Amino acid sequence: MNATLEILAVALLAIGSFFVLVGSLGLAKLDDFYKRLHGPTKASTMGVGCILLASIAVHALSSGGLSLRELLVSAFLFITAPVGALMMARAALAIHPQDRPDPPARPQDASRRD
Amino acid sequence: MIATAAAFCMYVVALAMAMSLWRLLRGPTLPDRILALDTVSINSIALLVLYGIRVGSMVYFEAALVIAMLGFVSTVALSKYVMRRDIVE
Numbered sequence: 481m482n483a484t485l486e487i488l489a490v491a492l493l494a495i496g497s498f499f500v501l502v503g504s505l506g507l508a509k510l511d512d513f514y515k516r517l518h519g520p521t522k523a524s525t526m527g528v529g530c531i532l533l534a535s536i537a538v539h540a541l542s543s544g545g546l547s548l549r550e551l552l553v554s555a556f557l558f559i560t561a562p563v564g565a566l567m568m569a570r571a572a573l574a575i576h577p578q579d580r581p582d583p584p585a586r587p588q589d590a591s592r593r594d
Numbered sequence: 595m596i597a598t599a600a601a602f603c604m605y606v607v608a609l610a611m612a613m614s615l616w617r618l619l620r621g622p623t624l625p626d627r628i629l630a631l632d633t634v635s636i637n638s639i640a641l642l643v644l645y646g647i648r649v650g651s652m653v654y655f656e657a658a659l660v661i662a663m664l665g666f667v668s669t670v671a672l673s674k675y676v677m678r679r680d681i682v683e
Contacts (some may be wrong), residue, residue, distance in 0.1 A: 482665075483633040486595060486596060489596055489599075490595060490596060490599045492646075493596075493599050493600060493603050493605075493647075494599070494603070494636065496603070496640070497602075497603035497606040497607055497640070497644075500605075500606070500610045500636075500637060500640050501607075501609060501610045502664075503607075503610070503624050503633065503636075504610035504613040504633060504637065505610070505613060506632055507613065507614050507617050508614070508616055508628065509621075510614040513623060513625055513626055513629075516617075516626065516629060517629060517642065518630065519633075520614075520632065520633040520641050520651070522638075522683060523610070523636050523637070524636045525635065527636075527640060528636060528639055528640050528649075530617075531643050532643060532645060534647065535643050535647050535655075537654065538596055542626050542650055547616050547652075547657060549652075550643075551659060552659065553639065553643075553655070553658055553659050553662055556659070556662050556663070557636070557639075560662075560666040563666075563670070564632060564666055564669040564670065564673075567670050567673035567674070568632070568669065568673050568675075569623050569625075569628055569667065570623075570673065570677060571625050571628065571672075571676040571677050572623070572625040573601045574676065574677040575623065575624060575625065575674055575676060576623070577625065580665070587659050
């Protein structure tokens with residue numbers, strides 16, 4: 481049981497740090513702000529989420545009790561990440577209004593049929 | 595085994611933090627810098643939790659919670675300032 485939990489914790493640590501690395505790599509390498517906005521969301525949901533699950537497993541191993549306080553950070557990040565991304569996208573659109581894509585063209589068939 | 599894995603993961607997260615710091619220094623526009631600052635705070639949460647795993651203490655968890663809250667509030671405040679040049683309307 482303990483060996484299984486240890487292997488699970490190490491696997492969660494590996495997955496979490498991989499996603500944190502991928503998120504920052506996307507932030508550094510992508511060429512447009514709206515593309516770059518996608519990278520760190522993986523770091524905040526999958527990366528930090530897996531690392532916090534590994535922390536739960538490690539503290540369950542060391543102290544024997546199951547403490548769910550780490551889920552508090554994870555839930556807080558899950559709630560606040562979309563709000564922060566929305567505010568940053570709106571700030572970018574406020575600075576560069578010419579980046580806003582054109583609205584889709586009106587369907588011509590409907591007006592012709594009238 | 596877990597302490598070794600946490601130490602290795604700390605190197606990986608430090609590399610991620612260096613890349614987001616590079617974007618913070620280089621970022622062509624202001625929203626890029628805000629996004630990079632948000633990513634740095636998320637990376638520091640991961641780094642603190644990993645250090646807590648390595649040391650085997652629960653003290654660093656509260657610091658991670660505080661950094662999560664301050665990171666969100668600073669992101670929203672900076673974005674509001676960029677949008678309206680005013681934070682409290």
